[in-house]
Amino acid sequence: MTIHTIEIRERVMAKNDELAGDVRQRLAQHRVTALNLVSSPGSGKTTLLENTLARLGGQIQIAIVTGDVQTQNDADRLAKHTDKLVQAIVTGGACHLDARQILTALDRIDLTNTDLLFIENVGNLVCPASWDLGEHAKIVVFSVTEGEDKPLKYPKMFREARIAILNKIDLLPHLQFDLDVALANTREVNPELEVLLLSAATGEGMNEWCQLLLRSAKS
Amino acid sequence: MHEMSIALEVGRILEDRIGLARLARVITVHLEVGAEAGVEFDSLQSSLDVVLTNTPFVQAKAEIQRVTGDALRVSHVEIIDDDPHY
Numbered sequence: 001m002t003i004h005t006i007e008i009r010e011r012v013m014a015k016n017d018e019l020a021g022d023v024r025q026r027l028a029q030h031r032v033t034a035l036n037l038v039s040s041p042g043s044g045k046t047t048l049l050e051n052t053l054a055r056l057g058g059q060i061q062i063a064i065v066t067g068d069v070q071t072q073n074d075a076d077r078l079a080k081h082t083d084k085l086v087q088a089i090v091t092g093g094a095c096h097l098d099a100r101q102i103l104t105a106l107d108r109i110d111l112t113n114t115d116l117l118f119i120e121n122v123g124n125l126v127c128p129a130s131w132d133l134g135e136h137a138k139i140v141v142f143s144v145t146e147g148e149d150k151p152l153k154y155p156k157m158f159r160e161a162r163i164a165i166l167n168k169i170d171l172l173p174h175l176q177f178d179l180d181v182a183l184a185n186t187r188e189v190n191p192e193l194e195v196l197l198l199s200a201a202t203g204e205g206m207n208e209w210c211q212l213l214l215r216s217a218k219s
Numbered sequence: 220m221h222e223m224s225i226a227l228e229v230g231r232i233l234e235d236r237i238g239l240a241r242l243a244r245v246i247t248v249h250l251e252v253g254a255e256a257g258v259e260f261d262s263l264q265s266s267l268d269v270v271l272t273n274t275p276f277v278q279a280k281a282e283i284q285r286v287t288g289d290a291l292r293v294s295h296v297e298i299i300d301d302d303p304h305y
Binding site: 001002003004005006007008009010011012013014015016095096098126127129130155156 | 231232237299
């Protein structure tokens with residue numbers, strides 16, 4: 001009986017990244033831009049998407065994949081605003097979406113008639129940062145009710161994201177939230193991060209967001 | 220259970236690389252995990268303990284080496300082999 005050492009030297013995420021490459025290839029074939037919305041629970045991702053669909057639904061074709069640990073409540077909410085497929089992934093306990101789930105979801109989306117794909121990830125600022133879904137960009141959403149230190153507490157997510165949305169700014173007069181500190185914390189973690197201030201509930205800042213999406217969808 | 224997903228993926232990688240039949244002979248699995256890998260070490264260790272002591276594994280334990288950055292990889296395994304020519 002002998003003990004052997006076998007070299008493996010394989011990244012744990014290698015298979016996921018391979019599948020993310022497949023997602024990217026399929027999106028490229030159909031010239032679809034995919035944006036992965038990540039946030040903690042309750043930051044307002046679904047309200048943001050509802051408002052976005054209401055504003056842009058007549059201009060570009062938007063498809064959505066939602067991920068939730070349980071229920072397809074978000075998908076049901078969004079389906080009221082679009083006749084495009086809103087594909088729900090119930091992860092059954094998993095704290096993130098992975099590339100295989102997105103690849104499967106794409107089978108049920110008419111990519112030929114889609115300009116923009118939103119992936120509404122599971123509400124969690126830790127795990128989704130580590131999983132490449134084949135998206136063009138991660139967009140991190142945080143809100144003024146969560147505290148100014150979110151970027152410092154979850155630096156990997158804010159580093160992985162290309163855009164940060166600070167949501168619920170209509171509530172600022174009612175909160176002890178220091179906007180300057182929040183923005184400084186964001187810049188400290190990721191100086192390149194573009195930050196949009198908006199309120200998905202009142203519509204403030206939505207025009208800038210929608211212009212950004214229109215540019216992304218046509219690029 | 221992000222860490223359990225990772226532990227299961229480690230099992231899949233080992234099955235792919237050394238074959239299902241030999242997993243029962245694995246005694247140690249060495250991993251390199253970065254401080255910024257988005258992984259909670261104790262949780263990963265617990266998840267690996269579950270995966271590596273259940274079928275198709277039997278007696279394997281995980282040795283996690285903490286490294287800098289966001290590395291997350293299976294480094295090497297130690298395996299008991301009866302075949303002296305292996």
